[in-house]
Amino acid sequence: MEEKVQMSEVLEALKKASKDIEANPGKGGGGGGSDFASPSMKVLLELSTGSDDLLSGDPRLSTLSDLLSSFKSLVFSLKSGSCQKGKGGILGSILRRRPSKSDEISRVAGSIGAEIQSWIYRVNADRLVSALLSAEKRDVEEQALLLRAMELRVSQGFDRGLQEVLLRYGVFAAVESALADALAPKLVRERAAAAVLALVRFNKAVFVGPVLMGPTVDALVSMSSTSAAALRALNGLIAAIRSPLVDELQARRAIPRLVALLGSGEGGAVSMEVRVLALDCVLEIGYFGRKEANDAMLAQGLIKRLAALQRSDLGGTLLEIDASGGCGVPVGWLWYGRAGADERRFLETRPFASCVARWAVQVEVGEGLRQREKREIKRQVVERVKEAAASEAESATLLAEVLWGSTIW
Structure with missing residues (x-):
């Protein structure tokens, strides 16, 4: 070596x-x-x-x-x-x-x-594949460095010569093997997750198929409760592959596991960083998911979980940001850049703010549902908000955000 x-x-x-x-x-x-x-x-x-x-x-x-x-x-x-x-x-x-x-x-x-x-x-591809597939004692630091180097290189943009080498040396298969190996060090698996995402972004036409057919999705979902890096990679893949990947998550019954990462908002084994990323994940699924995927999230108690997060210390509502006594801004403004710096800073410090309405807006403006299905989802959200709210005042606030935020766009 x-x-x-x-x-x-x-x-x-x-x-x-x-x-x-x-x-x-x-x-x-x-x-x-x-x-x-x-x-x-x-x-x-x-x-x-x-x-x-x-x-x-x-x-x-x-x-x-x-x-x-x-x-x-x-x-x-x-x-x-x-x-x-x-x-x-x-x-x-x-x-x-x-x-x-x-x-x-x-x-x-x-x-x-x-x-x-x-x-x-060719030399770098050979080094990477040899390091990942070697039967000898593994050098974790070297594997991580080589994976990071490959991720950075493919992130620079498409290169036909590089793609030919990646395919000839079986780089994707080696990286996927490291990601799917439950006995591999966590650092190596996390670097492999980032590398898979980088390869998909490098050329979706070539690498999306292997992601959908191979063990990548299951590996990322299985790591998600303890690895923010795995969830970041999964979110990136959903954004890149869109509905086909959400369909795959639904077929593998992974969506309830992802919703469960939101927890109850009252602590627990899942880190706060993972919960924030899990929220990003369900927002992406809401946007790209078909009826079955969104129904699976609702059946898992999504609205109740989101409401609990929204009333937590990192929650709140966008209606709160107007200190002058006004009525704040609707969630739908976030979609078209109408929200200003104050709103974005508010969400950075309180990532669960208005998360019920944010999910409802994602579904309403998303690509996965027909208009009739969107109306049905909104009806279910309204019903579940009433059940999930801890008080009449909270119910009124949540419903106002859902209805106002989803119609303003």
Whole structure:
């Protein structure tokens, strides 16, 4: 494994050298002004000199080998030409007289950099898969670092070359295996959860199918009561995959387990961070879920749980934020950015505020239900609010928010 780390460091140095030369071919890659033997130029020339032995055993490196040979020929033809000019003999002056040669060096250096980047992708993918699937004693820190590095790289945006490497090396399967392994360290499983989400965002067309068909959903749900990272990943996947993932949660009977994470609002084994994320989760399900998913949440006592959270210390109502004696703002304003900084700060410090109405609005403006089904859900919410309220005053407040908030948008 140490050899793979050293290889990665060498390849990164080679990529940097090629980029330096591509950006500034007239100075030999920078660092030396008009000096022909600048550090970046030396690095690639040394690689080209030893490329026969280093690259010959891997057919995937044949293009890089050819490019290095071309680069070496270009550089020494220019050096030879500069010597024939006599006085000065400076590569920079030759390149200024022959811009086409400068362009050619830049082009070849850029192509070398691209090939080295592909090499880096392969080395890193091999390191990650080997670390996750190795039968030897696991290095938790290394696994976590490699998963984080992969997550950060795919989060930078789509890259066809990177995708080819991810598929060829079976990176998703290895990451999913680590996530689904109940005996794996919690840190590794949490990093794997974040990596799965990053892969889905990288290319949904490729990675959504494996998520829906594999053990990812069950693993995230099983971790959710003790892992905020797992819930964050699940929320991100719901937002990315939308109704198909909610359908999968419903088919696997996971929705009642997620609603149960809201608890009663009176303490318990579930951390407050998990409860806040569980609220985000049921809000997402309310928006994207079909009738069966929303019915499952209501059957689990969702409104009663939300009402309990709303009356907790981290609850309250958006009607409270107007200190001048006005009537506050309706929940529906949050949807179209009409709520100001005061409202958003209020929700940051009191995340369960107006959560009953927030869920009702999510369902009403959401994508999962027909209009007839939305009217039926609202009717059920009104009935359950009356049952869940601790007093007539609370019932009136909750109903006002539900009815006002869901019609203002």
